[in-house]
Amino acid sequence: MPAYLIQHPIEQRREDILIEDDELKLTFDSGWAVFTDTTGICFAIPCGQGASIQRVDEEQEPAPQKE
Helix, strand or coil: CCEEEEECCHHHCCCCEEEECCCCEEEEECCEEEEEECCEEEEEEEHHHCCEEEECCCCCCCCCCCC
8 A cells, every 4th residue: 555654854844644544646746745545635745845745655675685
């Protein structure tokens, strides 16, 4: 299930936001980060706000081992 963690800069510190949904998609449109699912827009945040958006549902692959 796609999941994104949104964190604001320290000087604008607000609570972190976790957004997850089976059909969640992230797009960037006219200076906005827009989260949508099958019903439409779920959440939007202005890109200039300085928030960090990180996808957190993906499993991390282990680093290749040197032989």
